[in-house]
Amino acid sequence: MLKGLSKLRDSLSKTRDNLFGKINLALGFKKLDDETLDNIEESLLQADLGVGATTRIIDEIRSRARRELLSNSDEALNLLKEEIRTILTSARKEPLLNGSGSLVVFLVVGVNGSGKTTTIGKLAKLHSQNGKKVMIAACDTFRAAAVEQLQTWAMRSGVEFTRSHDNADPAAVAYDATISADAKGMDLLLVDTAGRLHTKSNLMQELSKIRRVIEKADPQATIRTLLVIDGTTGQNALKQVEAFTAAAGCDGLIVTKLDGTAKGGVVVAIAQELEAPVRYICIGEGIDDIQEFDAAEFAEALLE
Numbered sequence: 001m002l003k004g005l006s007k008l009r010d011s012l013s014k015t016r017d018n019l020f021g022k023i024n025l026a027l028g029f030k031k032l033d034d035e036t037l038d039n040i041e042e043s044l045l046q047a048d049l050g051v052g053a054t055t056r057i058i059d060e061i062r063s064r065a066r067r068e069l070l071s072n073s074d075e076a077l078n079l080l081k082e083e084i085r086t087i088l089t090s091a092r093k094e095p096l097l098n099g100s101g102s103l104v105v106f107l108v109v110g111v112n113g114s115g116k117t118t119t120i121g122k123l124a125k126l127h128s129q130n131g132k133k134v135m136i137a138a139c140d141t142f143r144a145a146a147v148e149q150l151q152t153w154a155m156r157s158g159v160e161f162t163r164s165h166d167n168a169d170p171a172a173v174a175y176d177a178t179i180s181a182d183a184k185g186m187d188l189l190l191v192d193t194a195g196r197l198h199t200k201s202n203l204m205q206e207l208s209k210i211r212r213v214i215e216k217a218d219p220q221a222t223i224r225t226l227l228v229i230d231g232t233t234g235q236n237a238l239k240q241v242e243a244f245t246a247a248a249g250c251d252g253l254i255v256t257k258l259d260g261t262a263k264g265g266v267v268v269a270i271a272q273e274l275e276a277p278v279r280y281i282c283i284g285e286g287i288d289d290i291q292e293f294d295a296a297e298f299a300e301a302l303l304e
């Protein structure tokens with residue numbers, strides 16, 4: 001885990017520099033006046049913490065400064081870190097896997113190119129390594145070569161794979177895959193879906209149809225809709241979560257591409273604004289570049 005933490009810390013270095021480089025500058029030379037607070041506010045917004053989290057943090061610093069509870073810039077910085085830590089660790093989450101023995105289906109959804117297929121490859125390896133019997137279903141029948149891309153991931157992670165012909169109805173593929181996963185005694189079925197813009201309502205309806213047919217194929221199955229968010233997207237992520245949640249529900253988020261971005265603060269914005277908890281984060285293109293989201297660890301990597 002220590003190795004995971006240091007990789008996470010490396011991945012978040014740009015976000016950390018973006019956030020605290022400027023804040024240190026703002027705090028370093030001046031007292032905590034309105035201009036300094038404005039500068040801190042700007043840094044938080046630029047690191048994509050979002051308006052809600054930023055306002056909460058600035059209000060708290062301002063109020064303590066007024067009451068003269070903050071006597072120097074170190075104390076202000078510590079308060080800021082404490083607030084970010086509190087926001088990150090406040091989300092409640094039910095476990096994704098139920099342990100009851102019935103099939104669990106991860107319906108993996110998101111906008112084009114957010115990292116769904118790659119993440120499925122990573123999830124397959126992670127869970128099969130933990131002793132689960134895993135099958136991947138190729139329900140992106142729309143984009144050319146999507147099925148082959150997914151099949152390569154299934155081979156890399158050594159799990160079962162099920163597909164249909166190109167342009168098959170994705171709901172029909174999901175139905176057959178669920179039946180097949182049950183017949184083969186699988187624990188976990190990972191369903192890849194085509195990328196779709198959250199503003200296209202017909203495509204969003206297709207997701208609720210896929211969900212319904214999985215329920216029909218196995219009423220006992222536990223379906224978890226996981227929304228994959230590109231961590232470099234910024235505040236549009238919040239709109240995506242709203243739209244996908246309305247169409248297919250949302251049991252959790254997977255934030256990808258946190259390696260190398262300066263916008264990793266979006267994870268704080270998500271924790272502040274949304275019910276849906278972050279479940280996994282991805283920090284690279286390799287099969288092992290996925291981590292279960294641990295809020296306290298993330299806070300540490302972001303802030304230390």
Ligand SMILES: Nc1nc2c(ncn2[C@@H]2O[C@H](COP(=O)(O)OP(=O)(O)OP(=O)(O)O)[C@@H](O)[C@H]2O)c(=O)[nH]1
Binds near residue numbers: 111140256
């Ligand atoms: N750096 C980095 N790249 C990633 C990560 N996850 C995915 N990618 C890259 O993002 C690109 C798109 O990934 P895909 O998995 O194909 O995305 P997708 O959501 O399935 O795309 P569509 O099916 O076309 O909607 C690929 O080049 C991946 O290698 C990550 O955590 N870090």
Ligand SMILES: [Mg+2]
Binds near residue numbers: 116117118146193
């Ligand atoms: Mg894909």
